[in-house]
Amino acid sequence: MTRGLVCFDVDGTLVPGTSSCAWVAAALGHEAELVAAEAAYGEGRLTNQEASIIDARGWAGHTEDEVLARLETLPLVAGIGETVAWCREHDLRPILTTLAWTPVGRLLARRFGFAAYCGPVPEAGGGRYTGEVAEHLDEYGKRDFALAQGFAPERCAAVGDSRSDLPLFAAVGMSIGFNAAPDARAVATHLVDGDDLRAVLPLLERQFNSV
Template identity: 30%
Template sequence: MPQPRFLVVLDADSTLLRNEVIELIADEAGRGAEVAAATEAAMRGEVDFATSLRTRVAALEGVPLEAFERVRARVEPTPGAAEFLAGVHARGGVAGVVSGGFHEVLDHVAPPLGVDRWRANRLQVADGRLTGVVDGPIVDAATKAATLEEWSAQLGVPPTRTIAVGDGANDLVMMRAAGLGVAFNAKPTVRAQANIVVGPVDLRQLLPLLP
């Protein structure tokens, strides 16, 4: 692989994807509205992300693994996602995703879109059903920033040539660590702190920002 010119790291839910995947899983437990309200509060920065995620994942207890086929069928990429990622590659960049969501979904949807690398949470399973517990360390705001820095070091891309794109409060640390922090489809607190705010929910709007 030739030396990448730059690195773009995106959030998944409500950024690369139109959905909040945890809400789709919660629908399978009949608790979609409850989890949606908790997700909104977390994205606005009103509650600690890791604490909120543990509470929301607890609401998923008992969801069978076969439900993930229905969940994945409902996941929609954000308009322009594939074109944006193709543009990253055409300009010699690498596209990564780091998400407070879940590998159980991202592992299926990221490759067809052209994502080069990704990191997310995993859900603990016992007897073919979710236990309501996150399996392993939680991907939180600090993890997102550390992942951007880790990937840029691995790829030999200077921090000044990294771009972080996100919508929620848990993306802010990553956006500050990047050379350029882009608020996309973002909550007010994120728009207020980003280097650039992109309003239209179409990832092709980001193409002019690529180096």
């Protein structure tokens, strides 16, 4: 029987020092526009829907294979596979709760064994991206996706770093700000800084041994 749920953010949490969107945008040629849009979202001047529309335009005409090849080189923190394996060994369901595009979640789920993922969906046809957004997702969608997994909030933990994690942090029994920005640090129940995701495991073990 699965004892609980552990939610992991992607950009800024599993992906250090950049975002998956910026990493792809650097290869596709619209990095400056994307970085500005992400900064505006972080400051509350753009919604994630508005930022996604700007980013999606930069994908127009590029192939799914081209984007996937770039994502294969995405920089990641150490210890992801071991952390996911630990969750499964301890009867916890590890999922990705992220505003990264769904190709990112799909890649990471296949590589490391996350049980599920969410994210906005870029529109594609005939193997190429159209430059439109097929499905939007925002920070409240992240929270709702996690809660829809069927676990009581006190049996849910979230690991994240930024504004997009705040609604989820407020809804779960334990929130871990991992290399977190000030807004997430201010509300997380625990803080961890480092370059290896396994640093969160003692907190998860303590939390789920107590519920």
